Amino acid sequence: MAGYNDRYEVVIGLEVHVELHTRTKAFCSCPNEFGSEPNTNVCPVCMGLPGVLPVINRTVLEYALRAGLALNCEIASFSKFDRKNYYYPDLPKNYQISQYDLPLCRNGYLDVAVDGGERPGARRIGITRVHMEEDAGKLMHGEAGTDYSLVDVNRCGVPLLEIVSEPDLRTPEEARAYLEKLKAILEYIDISDCKMEEGSLRCDANISVRPVGSTVLNPKSEVKNMNSFRAVQHALAGEAERLSAILAEGGQFLLETRGWDEASGLTVQMRIKEEASDYRYFPDPDLVPLVIGPELIDRVRSELPELPAAKQQRFMANYGLPAYDAGVLTGSRALADFYEACVAAYHDQKVVSNWVMGEFLKLLKAHNLEVAASRLTPSHLVAMLKLIDQGTISGKIAKTIFEEMFLSGGRPEEIVKARGLVQISDEGELGAVVRQVLEDHPGVAEDYRNGKEKALTFLVGQVMKATRGQANPQLVNRLIKERV
């Protein structure tokens, strides 16, 4: 990896915005929907017409509390909404309802390990705050040369959580792992779709570098426009290199905002921050304070689902899985649920783990699919495992069947039948093939007779080839040994 690792330390903090998947917007009763016709999910309130007033959607508060508790935060007993004043055409009121000095949640943490597991090596990343705010609209820019931009108000008022980490992250890989863990938790507690490509999860990063052992915080770059976890990791790696080079050359850091350019794989300067913007925050007089009592906190906490760390521990204890397996399988709620549905109907939990972590994840990745979007069902996987146990199919054939199930959603028995993939365990039928192979390769048979073990592997391979992989391998072994 890059040279900055040796002499320089990278300091990264992430600011994540996540859209809550409530039915309606944060402060009005418009639908909270992605992909509607422009300017249709709109009412006087989210259009910011003269005279309108906001009323907070209580589900937004509930979701924010879930997030705060799942991220180990302290919940404020007294919280309020503030106005953040700035002019932009996607913000109809020219102020955003947000939370400033009294956020709902503070001082949380997330334990993050780069390779997904949760064991020695996991690092505790501080979460500074989680607060509620409203989203802005969308701007579309005319083609180059045109002198206008277009405004769509649909997204205005969609509820957001802003989740701010401490500058505790030390590598781009760790930043990515943090994001993946954060996404998993937000999905576990079912408050957001967390789709980076649709903008329901967005990430900005603050990054600076300093000599190892130093505690100074150098001027940071703010990196934006990263639309995948991969992009976050690559952008931060690139920016770390760039900043390290500046440090190495004794250059000057600028407090700047840089955008990630996917095509070039580089960050490019968007603007230099001359001074902090003056947002003139003040408490929104249209909204009354939030007073959060212990009963509410206890109720929300009691309704939280099992979170990844607890689930991992349970998987290790109940299913005898190694920490690594349990970590990977609980990496998303959907994957964990899939696994548990399988082991409820199948005795060997490690075998299920191998298939889910191996073939299933491989295919999901190759086809860029979420668990929920794949056509494979737990019952089909279990049925396939039982076919192997019964000797109906070989493990090798099973991989083919698995892929077919994954793609078509078919039942394994039907795939086996339709494609004639039943394992050949008939001694007479296989005996004939073995005889033919020995006749065709007399030299090799002679080698085996003389004690060359490798020759057996070759002969078995030839039988498998002749039967297109359908021969029962144990039986083939026995027949060759008998006949040679």
Added chain:
Amino acid sequence: MEIYDLTAHELADLLQRGEMTSEEVTGAIFQRIHDVEPDIQAYVTITEEQAYEAARQVDGERRQGKDLPYLAGVPAGLKDVLCTRGIRTTCSSRMLEHFIPPYSATVVEKLAAAGAVFTGKLNMDEFAMGSSTENSAFFPTHNPWDLSRVPGGSSGGPAAAVAAGEAPYALGTDTGGSIRQPASLCGIVGLKPTYGLVSRYGMVAFASSLDQIGPMTKDVRDCALVLNLIAGYDPLDSTSAPGAGLGAVPDYTAFLTGEIRGLRIGVPREFFGDGLDSAVAEAVKASLGKLAGLGAVVDECSFPHAEYSVPCYYLIAPAEASSNLARYDGVHYGYRAVAENGGAYDLMEMYTNTRSQGFGAEVKRRIMLGTYALSSGYYDAYYLQALKLRTLIRDDFNRLFDQFDAIVSPTSPTPPFRLGEKSDDPLSMYLSDVYTIPVNLAGIPAISIPCGYTDGLPVGLQLMGPVFSEGTLLRIAHAFEQDTPYHQDRAPLKRGHAAVSPAGREGGDSHGRL
């Protein structure tokens, strides 16, 4: 008396008894509007057609024997800060000159449901910022008692319209005195309800933590009747008080007993100090004697933080306004500046020119002031400090209300001034709200009622009470009113200097102190 001189409840009685139809009453009011509007200029928009339609609707329902709300069929005017679906709502600003809201304010819906016949939208200081209605971007409104004088503001249009018989009653809004001061200057009744009693939804915001909508009427009974219609919880307004803070909204007319014996009324000496016109002071002091004569226990008291009210208000209100008025940017609605000579503005030029051309001087001045008060480095010294002063002012009131059922003061330190007299001096204009502002800061209710004249110009008495004490205030106001002739007087619509008031001059010493 002419039809246009009648109160809303007198008109309602005529309608109930079948002596007149709503269409006839509406016709009489519009005839009056056509006759006097060239002199008064109270209306920004007149909705004659819709009014007749509504009137005929009510008449039809009445003929069918339908049980109608008491004020059904009685015409009413609306300050042009209240959104009316399909009818332009301008806030007397170039910025919203052609703005047609796609929704109506909650109070407008409530009045409409009660069968109100809306005559039109009434003039005001632009975005309710002012005390004379001279800050209207369209035209100033004239005081029906003396056309060379202002009707007060910001609800000068509603006050002048009611005083001149152009509307039996109207809804105004009050952020620092904008209902009470013009009511005082035009010789009518104006009530600023407890913050949260009346929904603000659909009232174009000036200063959200201070704004309230209230009735402007010819007498106290009308005031109670209109309050009955507009008070109550609104789920669209987070600051709306559930159950009016009382469990349920009472029938405010039930308080109009004429009986105030034993009620304790406080008179803060700070409200009778420098700056108070001596004739106004005389009229108010004479009123104190009348209240005592009715059996109230009137006592002097102290309001120690009175002098901080105006500075406190002139930091809080502009700060909130600077944010509330940020939305007028030419993007989604309202005025947008266009570059001259076919050129094109960039975004920043569009914003700044739109706002500079769309807003008048007073609005710009307050936006500047409020922006400054909230800006980095000044927030604590101005905005936060003002909010702390607000606490001290509330505490003053709370202490007084331990001893008194109501507090009394002049509504305005002066009688109506001449058009143009104060328009070059913002600070002296701001001081005309010195007695009304503390009420908004504390969120308490207050009513202004006519209490006499000076040189033929009306003088108003302000009664203030603890939160949700509207009933008590109406009770006192009503008892006072029934004991005095002023509510029966009508403005003479005189040009120039009015020589003698209809009720004759009030006596008293010439010294403006209590």
Added chain:
Amino acid sequence: MKLSMEEVEHVALLARLALSEEEKERFGAQLSSILEYADRINQLDTTRVDPTYHVLPLQNVSRLDERGATLAPDDVFQNAPDRDGSYFRVPRIL
């Protein structure tokens, strides 16, 4: 409290107001005198005083997550100064 010309210009920029030189002078002088007057609030020691954000002790006012009516397109664009199909149009954002 005398506002400098720079402060007046900074505040005008924050408030998105284009002021003429004459307006800057006039507003600067007026704001200075208003602020000078308002500054009397700083004569009081308020270290032990809590600010009043709301006059009524309301808290936790919220609504159910239930859908309501949206505006018809004609209403959305009725007052639009400029539009392009189903979008509002503004000068290009750089």
